[in-house]
Amino acid sequence: MFTTLKNVRRALFAPQLSARAFAASAAAAVDDKKLPLAGIKVLDLTRVLAGPYCTQILGDLGSEIIKVEHPTRGDDTRSWGPPYAPYTDDRAGVGESAYYLSVNRNKKSIGISFKDPKGVHIIRKLASQADVLVENYLPGSLKKYDLDFASLSKLNPRLIYASITGYGQTGPYSDRAGYDVMVEAEMGLMHITGERNGPPVKVGCAVTDLTTGMYTALSILAALLARVNTGVGQHLDVALSDCQVATLSNMAESVLISGKRDTGRWGTAHPSVVPxxxxxTANGxxxxxxxxxxxxxxxxxxxxxxxxxxxxxxxxxxxxxxxxxxxxxxxxxxxxxxxxxxxxxxxxxxxxxxxxVNDLLDTVTHPHVLARNMIKDIDHPSCGPMKLINTPVKYSYSTPGIRTPPPTLGQHTDEILGGVLGLGDEEIKTLRDEGVVG
Missing domain, CATH: 3.30.1540.10 (formyl-coa transferase, domain 3)
Incomplete structure (x- = not known):
């Protein structure tokens, strides 16, 4: 017998008893019925691009995202500037980097130190209440903290645990760190990108990271649906290298069919269609x-x-x-x-x-881009008014989008520790004084 849509939704969003304390959304006025993932709770242990891009997609769709960051440094990309959006309040520092701002909206930030067992305990408590955990540490790195899938699934059998790495949890390269550009090189994309007689070049944006983030988000949605039937979560092993090979698509398939090496770089041209x-032109x-x-x-x-x-x-x-x-x-x-x-x-x-062929300033001010509502004006709590790239897909009923701006480091630490875990003000102050949280 097919599960009814109502039962699917009930099973997807059925809160565990320990999950009821999760912090309420800052945008309570938003109609949850119009957010496809409303009620799904995501613990985000990622940094840089692929992981944060994945969780931002989930956040745009309505999930509650708790972003765990180093209590003093935060996400690596907080320092990846210029440019920075300067602070307009009395906060110290140069501002929020454009890189960080691009992939961290609709999230709440808590600063936690892994070095202190108390910090690990906090993360385990948050994981016990989550539907999804996303991390992008090297394989095995989180096991020593009992934050690996095997450990956390004992606490929370319904947990969907997504691991994003350069080369996956298995295979001869699994211990190798893999940033986007290295994977572009190793997995063929760089070899087919560039001018015909020029050297290989990387794609202008970190496309391998971005497609990996999208694949991870899609896999998480599939795992949530699978949980309706099984009642349990699962581990998702997502590798930049696998996603890059997959997105070579027809180019790689041509090599598989012909058994010959690819024809190299073609610039903006096509190997088999002319012109x-x-x-x-005279000016571009x-x-x-x-x-x-x-x-x-x-x-x-x-x-x-x-x-x-x-x-x-x-x-x-x-x-x-x-x-x-x-x-x-x-x-x-x-x-x-x-x-x-x-x-x-x-x-x-x-x-x-x-x-x-437009440059990026022409792109973000393009009349079609603006007509499609792809640029959104938001008000940042420490930087004031700014523009963000909006979520791309338009729905006939649902209204995913930007509800809250990218958080400042540790902006929601007190809210999460108090509202989610029920800690008192003095306990939170002690944890902060000890450097456990920030």
Whole structure:
């Protein structure tokens, strides 16, 4: 018999008795029915990018996120600047880094020291009340604190425990630390990125971290659904290396099918579709996609060269691929004669895929980006008004989004220790004086 939707939701969000003390959301006015993960409690033991990006996704969807940080340093990315959003209150320091602000909204921060057994005890108590724990320490690092999955699942059998590492919990590289750029290199992405005759380059943003964060969030959602049927949690072993291999997609599959080495770097061009790349203009770059003969004909007409569409050297995609060097050279000899804006006007409404190559300031002020509500104005408690990138998916009923700004370090320590664990003011003061919490 299929489980009814009502029963699924009841099973997903059924609070354990010890979980009722979790801190209430700062945005209590938000309708929980419109937040898909309302009631799900996440303990976030991650830092830098892949882990915080994962938990931010869960937070955007309505989860309550408690972010555990070092009591004095906090998340590594708090110091990854400039730029910083400067403090407008009397707080000491240069401000909150843009890096940190990008992946830590909808969370509460508590500073806890792992070095003190009292700090470990606090984390274990929080884990006993959580639905999900996400961590990104090297394999085995948390076992000495009894904060590994085997230990915590005894306290909380329903706990879904996600471990994000560079190379996974098993395999010959499992003990190797893995930042995004190393995995891009090791797992092939860097080799296929860059100009045709240039050196390998990394992708402009940490795409391996970001896709790993998304894969982890998706896996956590699947594990929550699985818990409906099993009643128990599970351990998720998520590796940047695995996620990078998975997202090579058709490029890696081509190698598997052919048994041959890849064709290397193609810049903005495509190895098997021509023309499909950026061309220089009088004041920038303009990208076109002549992905089939019809689109190529439109391009030729816009360039003022309709005869190219019937030239036997270019009349089919295979012919254009064979004569790539000639055709692309001729196209760019024309595109540099006009500005990007002039080319945009020429091809507007013609049905040809095209785009201006924008820098990031143009992107975040782009009229389409703004119309899609991708930039959100928020008020930070210590930095004042600022803009954040919004969550991307639009729902017909649900309203995930930014409810609270990225927290300052330890902003919610007292609230969590008092409201979640029931500690008194004097106990909290003693823990702070001893350096256990911050």
């Amino acid at each position: 499909y790349r950026a061309f220089k 770059d303009f990208l076109v996609g002549g992905g089939n003969d019809r689109l190529f004909t439109i391009l030729c007409q816009g360039l003022g060269k309709p005869e190219w569409a019937t030239d036997e050297r270019f009349s089919s995609n295979s012919a254009r691929v064979a004569n790539r060097d000639i055709l692309e050279k001729w196209i760019e000899e024309l595109t540099v004669q006009k500005t990007t804006e002039e080319w945009l006007h020429i091809f507007d409404g013609k049905g040809l895929p095209y785009a201006k």
